[in-house]
Amino acid sequence: MKTRLITRRRAIVTGLASVGGLLLTRYPKDLxxxxxxxxxxxxxxxxxxxxxxxxxxxxxxxxxxxxxxxxPATGTVDPGVSEKTPLGDEYRRFHAGRFADWRLPIDGxxxxxxxxSLAELKELxxxxxxxxxxxxxxxxxxxxxHGVPLSLVLDAAGILPTARFVVLFSYDGWIDSIDLLDxxxxxxxxxxxMNGRDLPIQHGAPVRLRVERxxxxxxxxxxxxxxxxxxxxxxxxxxxxxxxxxxxTGI
Ligand SMILES: Nc1nc2c(c(=O)[nH]1)N[C@H]1C(S)=C(S)[C@@H](COP(=O)(O)O)O[C@H]1N2
Ligand SMILES: [Mo]
Numbered sequence: 649m650k651t652r653l654i655t656r657r658r659a660i661v662t663g664l665a666s667v668g669g670l671l672l673t674r675y676p677k678d679l680x681x682x683x684x685x686x687x688x689x690x691x692x693x694x695x696x697x698x699x700x701x702x703x704x705x706x707x708x709x710x711x712x713x714x715x716x717x718x719x720p721a722t723g724t725v726d727p728g729v730s731e732k733t734p735l736g737d738e739y740r741r742f743h744a745g746r747f748a749d750w751r752l753p754i755d756g757x758x759x760x761x762x763x764x765s766l767a768e769l770k771e772l773x774x775x776x777x778x779x780x781x782x783x784x785x786x787x788x789x790x791x792x793x794h795g796v797p798l799s800l801v802l803d804a805a806g807i808l809p810t811a812r813f814v815v816l817f818s819y820d821g822w823i824d825s826i827d828l829l830d831x832x833x834x835x836x837x838x839x840x841x842m843n844g845r846d847l848p849i850q851h852g853a854p855v856r857l858r859v860e861r862x863x864x865x866x867x868x869x870x871x872x873x874x875x876x877x878x879x880x881x882x883x884x885x886x887x888x889x890x891x892x893x894x895x896x897t898g899i
Pocket of ligand 1: 719720721722723724782783784818819820822850851852864865866867868869870
C-alpha cells in the first residue's frame with residue numbers, strides 16, 4: 649500500500665515535472681521564481697498558464713458604480729490595535745496624526761531611493777477602478793479604488809534595468825512580492841481612496857496595494873515600504889509564502 653502510494657505520488661510528481669519541463673523549453677521566461685519547489689507546483693501551473701494565455705497587460709473587468717457591494721474587511725483590521733509591536737505603535741501614531749507623518753520609502757534596485765508622503769502620492773496622476781475582489785476564504789466583493797499606478801511611483805524612483813520583483817512590507821508585519829509584469833500592470837495601483845472616500849483603516853489606510861489579476865491576499869494593506877529587487881526573496885519568517893500561501897494566485 650505504502651509503496652503504491654509512493655509510486656503514484658512519484659508518477660504525479662514526474663507528470664507535473666514534465667509539464668513544467670515542457671513549459672520550460674517552450675516558455676523559458678514564463679516560470680515563477682518558486683519554480684522547482686514541489687510544494688509550490690501550483691504557482692508554476694497558474695503562473696505559466698497566465699503568462700501563456702493572457703496578453704501581458706490584459707485588464708480585468710471593471711464595473712460601474714451601481715455594481716459596488718458591501719465589502720468585508722479581513723485579516724488585520726487595525727495594526728495599531730492588533731500589533732503589539734514597535735510597528736503597531738508607529739502605526740497608531742501615524743493614525744492619530746491623520747497619516748501626515750507617514751512616509752512610504754522605495755529603495756533597492758532604483759536609481760533614486762526616496763520616500764513619498766501621502767500628499768506626494770496624491771499629487772501624481774491617479775486612476776479609479778471598480779473591480780471584483782476575490783478572497784481565498786470564498787467571498788468576493790466589488791469596490792471602487794482610487795490611487796496612483798505603482799508604475800508611476802517606480803518610474804519616479806528610477807527603476808533599474810535589472811529589477812525583477814517588487815517586495816511589499818506592511819505595518820502588520822506582512823511581507824510579500826509581485827513580479828514586474830504585475831507591478832507595471834495598468835490596474836496595479838497604490839490605493840488611498842475607496843468608494844469615493846479616504847481608504848478606511850480596516851481596508852488598509854493610508855495606502856494599500858491593489859493587484860487585480862491575483863487573489864485578494866496579494867493586495868497588501870497598510871503599506872510600509874517598497875523594495876525593488878533583482879532576485880526573488882521570500883520574506884523570511886514574515887513572508888506570506890512561508891505561512892503557506894501560494895506566491896502566485898492568478899484569477
Ligand atoms: N497587510 C495586510 N494585507 C492584507 C491582509 C492583511 O491581513 N494584512 N489581508 C489580505 C486578505 S486575505 C484579503 S482578502 C484582503 C482583504 O482586504 P479588505 O480587508 O479590504 O477586505 O487584504 C489582503 N491584504
Ligand atoms: Mo483573503
